[in-house]
Amino acid sequence: xxxxxxxxxxxxxxxxxxxxxxxxxxxxxxxxxxxxxxxxxxxxxxxxxxxxxxxxxxxxxxxxxxxxxxxxxxxxxxxxxxxxxxxxxxxxxxxxxxxxxxxxxxxxxxxxxxxxxxxxxxxxxxxxxxxxxxxxxxxxxxxxxxxxxxxxxxxxxxxxxxxxxxxxxxxxxxxxxxxxxxxxxxxxxxxxxxxxxxxxxxxxxxxxxxxxxxxxxxxxxxxxxxxxxxxxxxxxxxxxxxxxxxxxxxxxxxxxxxxxxxxxxxxxxxxxxxxxxxxxxxxxxxxxxxxxxxxxxxxxxxxxxxxxxxxxxxxxxxxxxxxxxxxxxxxxxxxxxxxxxxxxxxxxxxxxxxxxxxxxxxxxxxxxxxxxxxxxxxxxxxxxxxxxxxxxxxxxxxxxxxxxxxxxxxxxxxxxxxxxxxxxxxxxxxxxxxxxxxxxxxxxxxxxxxxxxxxxxxxxxxxxxxxxxxxxxxxxxxxxxxxxxxxxxxxxxxxxxxxxxxxxxxxxxxxxxxxxxxxxxxxxxxxxxxxxxxxxxxxxxxxxxxxxxxxxxxxxxxxxxxxxxxxxxxxxxxxxxxxxxxxxxxxxxxxxxxxxxxxxxxxxxxxxxxxxxxxxxxxxxxxxxxxxxxxxxxxx
Ligand code: GLC
Numbered sequence: 001x002x003x004x005x006x007x008x009x010x011x012x013x014x015x016x017x018x019x020x021x022x023x024x025x026x027x028x029x030x031x032x033x034x035x036x037x038x039x040x041x042x043x044x045x046x047x048x049x050x051x052x053x054x055x056x057x058x059x060x061x062x063x064x065x066x067x068x069x070x071x072x073x074x075x076x077x078x079x080x081x082x083x084x085x086x087x088x089x090x091x092x093x094x095x096x097x098x099x100x101x102x103x104x105x106x107x108x109x110x111x112x113x114x115x116x117x118x119x120x121x122x123x124x125x126x127x128x129x130x131x132x133x134x135x136x137x138x139x140x141x142x143x144x145x146x147x148x149x150x151x152x153x154x155x156x157x158x159x160x161x162x163x164x165x166x167x168x169x170x171x172x173x174x175x176x177x178x179x180x181x182x183x184x185x186x187x188x189x190x191x192x193x194x195x196x197x198x199x200x201x202x203x204x205x206x207x208x209x210x211x212x213x214x215x216x217x218x219x220x221x222x223x224x225x226x227x228x229x230x231x232x233x234x235x236x237x238x239x240x241x242x243x244x245x246x247x248x249x250x251x252x253x254x255x256x257x258x259x260x261x262x263x264x265x266x267x268x269x270x271x272x273x274x275x276x277x278x279x280x281x282x283x284x285x286x287x288x289x290x291x292x293x294x295x296x297x298x299x300x301x302x303x304x305x306x307x308x309x310x311x312x313x314x315x316x317x318x319x320x321x322x323x324x325x326x327x328x329x330x331x332x333x334x335x336x337x338x339x340x341x342x343x344x345x346x347x348x349x350x351x352x353x354x355x356x357x358x359x360x361x362x363x364x365x366x367x368x369x370x371x372x373x374x375x376x377x378x379x380x381x382x383x384x385x386x387x388x389x390x391x392x393x394x395x396x397x398x399x400x401x402x403x404x405x406x407x408x409x410x411x412x413x414x415x416x417x418x419x420x421x422x423x424x425x426x427x428x429x430x431x432x433x434x435x436x437x438x439x440x441x442x443x444x445x446x447x448x449x450x451x452x453x454x455x456x457x458x459x460x461x462x463x464x465x466x467x468x469x470x471x472x473x474x475x476x477x478x479x480x481x482x483x484x485x486x487x488x489x490x491x492x493x494x495x496x497x498x499x500x501x502x503x504x505x506x507x508x509x510x511x512x513x514x515x516x517x518x519x520x521x522x523x524x525x526x527x528x529x530x531x532x533x534x535x536x537x538x539x540x541x542x543x544x545x546x547x548x549x550x551x552x553x554x555x556x557x558x559x560x561x562x563x564x565x566x567x568x569x570x571x572x573x574x575x576x577x578x579x580x581x582x583x584x585x586x587x588x589x590x591x592x593x594x595x596x597x598x599x600x601x602x603x604x605x606x607x608x609x610x611x612x613x614x615x616x617x618x619x620x621x622x623x624x625x626x627x628x629x630x631x632x633x634x635x636x
Contacts, residue, residue, distance in 0.1 A: 001138040008131035015411035018152040027136045029101045043124040050097035052115050056090025056443035059083050062530050062545045068117040072110045073407045075314035077422035087421045088408040089378035090443040094142045102145040107132035108376035143533040146442045150524035156413045158521050159447040160400035165194025165624040166503050169480035172201035175215040176222045185491040191500045194623045198235040206274035207242045209294045223302035230623030234305035239313045240277030258287035261363040270315035282383035283364040292391025305402030311381035312407045317352045381407025389415035417447030425454030430467050430560040441526035449476030458486040461493045469605045470558035472506035473550045498603030504583035504620035511629050516551030535572040553613035559600050566599040575608040
């Protein structure tokens with residue numbers, strides 16, 4: 001049962017595609033109030049054992065209790081526990097207690113979810129603007145509520161099968177020869193690989209839809225050379241368009257009035273990688289169409305995969321911000337001995353990027369209306385990716401194209417996937433990755449994954465192995481790392497045998513994983529679920545967050561702690577344990593319901609088969625193009 005409540009005059013987000021007649025009156029389950037600032041606030045009490053699910057891309061656990069989250073798409077590379085916002089805003093929550101209900105706050109402006117932070121037994125949701133739509137979803141269980149919710153937001157984007165192959169990225173492989181070396185590194189080592197990413201340096205001066213002719217002479221021939229080797233090249237597209245006379249995208253966008261504006265009607269300017277840029281107004285459907293058509297030049301060159309980045313939108317600084325700092329520094333009393341002044345000074349510089357004040361200065365043209373960015377901030381990345389996906393439909397209707405985005409909002413799940421942004425080579429970030437996957441699935445983002453091995457900081461061999469051993473179960477399986485960090489390709493991490501075994505296992509699992517993925521997309525279901533969703537009557541399973549169900553047949557129990565040689569697992573029923581090594585079963589046993597300690601060496605991957613279920617495997621291959629999908633092993 002779904003009820004819809006409309007408040008004020010909301011800006012259409014297109015998150016929900018099912019026509020639902022609106023209700024008059026107050027929603028059930030939540031108490032409605034208006035706070036002293038006139039903001040709408042919803043709340044309810046939480047019993048000790050209640051779980052609050054949802055919020056998709058957010059820090060902390062599967063159960064979101066105990067923290068405060070703000071939906072405000074943010075470019076922040078430090079995904080630490082105290083953070084309230086990451087790159088996506090997924091305003092769907094479920095309160096799972098004696099009564100179960102879901103709530104979706106469909107609003108492009110910031111929304112705050114205080115989930116037992118201020119008061120441990122209270123959930124409080126505060127909207128920053130009073131024009132929005134609220135959906136209340138009832139069902140017998142959280143799992144059922146998820147499926148109901150997913151039905152009204154429409155089917156998730158389906159990525160091509162090759163996008164389930166292993167993918168290697170780095171900021172940056174600068175030249176065609178650098179890419180060739182990566183491919184040779186993998187092929188020579190016998191480690192499967194399906195894609196290599198082109199980060200910002202493939203472009204001419206970071207200009208979207210250009211390719212450096214110096215670093216990639218004859219790009220088209222290079223794309224096809226790679227394709228012949230079973231490698232897809234995946235270029236990045238950034239939200240900011242470089243301001244440069246003679247650059248066609250800039251000139252066209254300016255002439256047609258397709259860039260975001262300032263309140264005075266001039267084009268809004270912010271600095272990103274190319275220096276000063278304008279942001280295409282993705283909230284404007286004409287601008288969206290225009291930008292979407294620009295992908296043609298790369299599609300024509302044979303490209304069939306893209307990642308859309310910096311689309312919160314990320315801003316390094318604005319002229320206004322820099323001018324304010326200059327003024328501040330000029331008047332700064334350098335003789336002062338106040339600690340707070342010192343922090344204020346350094347904060348001025350670190351606070352130059354992504355200032356709320358700058359965002360507030362952006363204006364959009366939405367169906368002819370001049371709309372403040374504050375009302376639609378969280379829709380920007382979504383609409384960029386929608387522009388791309390709609391462009392692909394027009395330009396290459398028969399082609400299956402990989403597209404995923406950094407920033408997102410519910411609704412975008414129909415157009416593309418997401419990756420979870422700039423994590424770090426930290427052990428805690430494997431766990432964050434594990435806990436985030438089911439929450440993303442609840443919100444429709446099935447094609448997703450983290451930067452395996454970690455983006456920032458230097459990765460170590462053991463960290464990468466453990467992370468990959470989890471990553472083989474996530475739809476997007478991509479190793480990516482930041483400029484200035486140690487090389488993180490599997491062949492550059494010492495003895496390659498263990499990497500080879502783990503990645504080959506991914507390919508052996510591919511028929512099972514891809515089918516589970518398709519089933520989840522086509523049936524509005526989850527591919528990766530918390531244990532509680534599979535075993536709703538099991539009290540212990542209800543609170544386990546580091547074991548997950550993948551597809552219908554298996555439970556995974558990744559090792560995510562440094563120096564661990566195994567881990568404790570909880571089995572909600574009798575299950576068969578398979579320990580894989582070198583992509584084959586090395587040990588197997590049937591374990592009864594209960595707690596067990598299992599040994600898992602660095603080169604091993606544990607998989608549990610659920611009772612009365614089967615796990616089919618095919619033979620591994622160097623890339624999906626060479627994969628023989630015929631099943632050559634079935635475990636049960
Ligand atoms: C952003 C992206 C990252 C990329 C970098 C350079 O930080 O999140 O993945 O490598 O920009 O383009």
